[in-house]
Amino acid sequence: MGPGLSLPGLSKDRLMTSLSCDVAIIGAGTAGMAAYRAARVHTERVLLIEATHYGTTCARVGCMPSKLLIAAADAAQAVREAHRFGVQAEAPRVDGRAVMQRVRSERDRFVGFVLDTVRGWPEATRLFGRARFTGPNTLDVAGQRVEAKSFVIATGSHTRIPAGWRERLGAKLLINEDVFDWQDLPRSLAVYGAGVIGLELALALRRLGVRVRLFARSERVGPLTDPELQALARRLFADELPLTLNAGVPDPVLDGDQVRIGDERFDAMLCAAGREPNLDGLGLQALGLGKPQLDRHTGQWGDSHVFIAGDVTDDRPLLHEAADAGRIAGDNAARWPRVHRRPRRAPLAVVFSDPQIALAGASHAELTAAGRAFDTGRVSFADQGRSRVMLVNRGGLHVYAERGTGRLLGAEMIGPAAEHLGHLLAWSVQRGDTVQQMLDSPFYHPVVEEGLRTALRQLQSDLHLPPPPIETCLDCDTSAEAGA
Ligand SMILES: Cc1cc2nc3c(=O)[nH]c(=O)nc-3n(C[C@H](O)[C@H](O)[C@H](O)COP(=O)(O)OP(=O)(O)OC[C@H]3O[C@@H](n4cnc5c(N)ncnc54)[C@H](O)[C@@H]3O)c2cc1C
Numbered sequence: 001m002g003p004g005l006s007l008p009g010l011s012k013d014r015l016m017t018s019l020s021c022d023v024a025i026i027g028a029g030t031a032g033m034a035a036y037r038a039a040r041v042h043t044e045r046v047l048l049i050e051a052t053h054y055g056t057t058c059a060r061v062g063c064m065p066s067k068l069l070i071a072a073a074d075a076a077q078a079v080r081e082a083h084r085f086g087v088q089a090e091a092p093r094v095d096g097r098a099v100m101q102r103v104r105s106e107r108d109r110f111v112g113f114v115l116d117t118v119r120g121w122p123e124a125t126r127l128f129g130r131a132r133f134t135g136p137n138t139l140d141v142a143g144q145r146v147e148a149k150s151f152v153i154a155t156g157s158h159t160r161i162p163a164g165w166r167e168r169l170g171a172k173l174l175i176n177e178d179v180f181d182w183q184d185l186p187r188s189l190a191v192y193g194a195g196v197i198g199l200e201l202a203l204a205l206r207r208l209g210v211r212v213r214l215f216a217r218s219e220r221v222g223p224l225t226d227p228e229l230q231a232l233a234r235r236l237f238a239d240e241l242p243l244t245l246n247a248g249v250p251d252p253v254l255d256g257d258q259v260r261i262g263d264e265r266f267d268a269m270l271c272a273a274g275r276e277p278n279l280d281g282l283g284l285q286a287l288g289l290g291k292p293q294l295d296r297h298t299g300q301w302g303d304s305h306v307f308i309a310g311d312v313t314d315d316r317p318l319l320h321e322a323a324d325a326g327r328i329a330g331d332n333a334a335r336w337p338r339v340h341r342r343p344r345r346a347p348l349a350v351v352f353s354d355p356q357i358a359l360a361g362a363s364h365a366e367l368t369a370a371g372r373a374f375d376t377g378r379v380s381f382a383d384q385g386r387s388r389v390m391l392v393n394r395g396g397l398h399v400y401a402e403r404g405t406g407r408l409l410g411a412e413m414i415g416p417a418a419e420h421l422g423h424l425l426a427w428s429v430q431r432g433d434t435v436q437q438m439l440d441s442p443f444y445h446p447v448v449e450e451g452l453r454t455a456l457r458q459l460q461s462d463l464h465l466p467p468p469p470i471e472t473c474l475d476c477d478t479s480a481e482a483g484a
């Protein structure tokens with residue numbers, strides 16, 4: 001904060017070393033920015049504190065630049081696949097510098113929009129520096145004392161790195177943040193972690209001509225929890241991507257200017273072994289609240305004046321969830337102690353691999369762990385009409401519905417248009433649709449959604465539910481009633 005600024009609502013002590021506000025928000029990422037907006041509906045006395053960068057993880061080093069890289073990879077793949085339609089094209093020549101130039105410049109554009117938003121907020125309500133609690137109502141921010149009635153912790157997460165790798169590999173150990181500042185593509189890369197980040201980046205880089213090997217700690221590849229679909233995903237990705245499964249924690253060593261794992265050498269090693277909440281160094285013990293306990297409908301830590309939102313909670317670490325959680329936490333921090341409980345949306349997660357992956361509503365693992373009585377409807381995309389037309393006929397979809405009621409509980413899929421089908425399915429879960437209600441909805445022809453209809457029909461038949469009332473049923477014989 002610059003000197004001599006007016007401080008609407010915020011009070012500063014005479015020595016200019018102490019600030020007092022109603023709500024202090026720690027972290028100006030997606031969750032923190034949403035919290036700031038929500039809190040300012042109630043009070044001007046809000047302070048948004050950021051330690052390192054404005055611009056958000058999503059725009060700077062997450063969702064947006066990774067999707068830009070994937071879009072370039074898809075373009076290269078489309079050229080490679082064109083001959084399957086009878087369209088002949090030369091093998092694509094990937095200009096790594098041009099690819100990364102577009103990734104960086106479009107990324108900067110997205111970040112620019114976020115920066116414009118932050119700059120539009122009164123300067124006096126922003127503070128740059130790392131925040132640390134010094135007491136239940138006080139923070140230290142780069143030597144400045146901040147006092148607040150309530151707090152929102154929205155500090156995000158960081159990459160988990162196996163012990164010793166940083167020291168051993170130095171600059172050859174990369175994380176997602178490094179990738180999007182590349183000037184050119186590497187020739188080869190080891191990727192550790194077959195979760196969402198590892199899978200998306202490894203596939204994209206391979207399609208851009210980088211020699212990639214993906215090392216997975218276990219035999220799991222990606223987030224699917226349905227054993228049949230997980231096995232299918234492993235098979236499909238192994239067709240394209242050199243995979244070392246059950247790798248445990250590999251033992252990479254620096255070998256000249258390369259990283260060696262076993263007998264294979266790489267230009268560098270990208271670590272994508274999950275993410276850990278940014279809680280260390282926050283001085284949480286000064287709050288005297290014990291272990292963080294979160295109510296996801298209020299964002300509140302126990303019944304205290306401290307609220308938590310976004311990836312730091314390790315609760316569905318996704319952009320739209322961070323925005324929702326931030327809004328709820330900021331609103332309640334400003335209302336505290338009269339907090340409101342808010343509904344949360346049906347779960348939805350999408351992986352932008354090829355084939356894409358989607359999970360909507362409850363996962364197979366969650367339903368099984370909860371002992372729910374459910375049936376599964378299945379479809380393979382191998383012979384699905386529109387998918388074959390477009391040569392994207394790889395994958396499968398499982399839909400889960402409650403026995404007795406036929407209510408859709410969740411779905412998992414790997415296959416074409418998963419980002420779109422995932423939305424339809426999550427919306428149905430959230431509305432509480434039954435399988436019959438979904439089947440009564442329109443399905444165009446020929447579309448990938450007809451694959452969903454096949455799975456729903458099978459599910460409806462397996463559920464052995466009584467037929468729907470005749471007046472709502474499109475497929476029932478109503479000729480008798482019509483007097484025909
Ligand atoms: C490579 C990658 C790809 C992704 N792709 C997608 C996707 O396609 N779709 C999707 O939905 N999600 C995606 N995500 C997840 C999504 O980016 C996150 O869920 C979201 O950005 C989390 O927002 P946040 O506000 O919790 O954290 P952040 O945006 O990380 O904000 C936290 C902020 O807190 C600051 N901070 C930390 N400690 C302190 C402190 N002590 N004092 C002050 N400030 C502090 C940090 O500097 C940071 O600015 C992706 C993530 C990654 C890494």
Ligand SMILES: NC(=O)c1ccc[n+]([C@@H]2O[C@H](COP(=O)([O-])OP(=O)(O)OC[C@H]3O[C@@H](n4cnc5c(N)ncnc54)[C@H](O)[C@@H]3O)[C@@H](O)[C@H]2O)c1
Nearest residue numbers: 193194195196197198217272273274275317318350351352
């Ligand atoms: N398309 C998207 O929406 C998208 C894209 C990227 C990231 N994200 C979000 O970011 C989150 C983080 O992504 P991610 O890929 O880092 O995490 P992830 O949870 O998807 O995968 C982590 C991987 O690391 C492994 N792992 C976990 N603990 C480990 C340990 N101690 N040692 C070694 N390996 C370990 C896991 O087995 C898994 O393969 C995702 O969960 C997702 O919510 C979303």
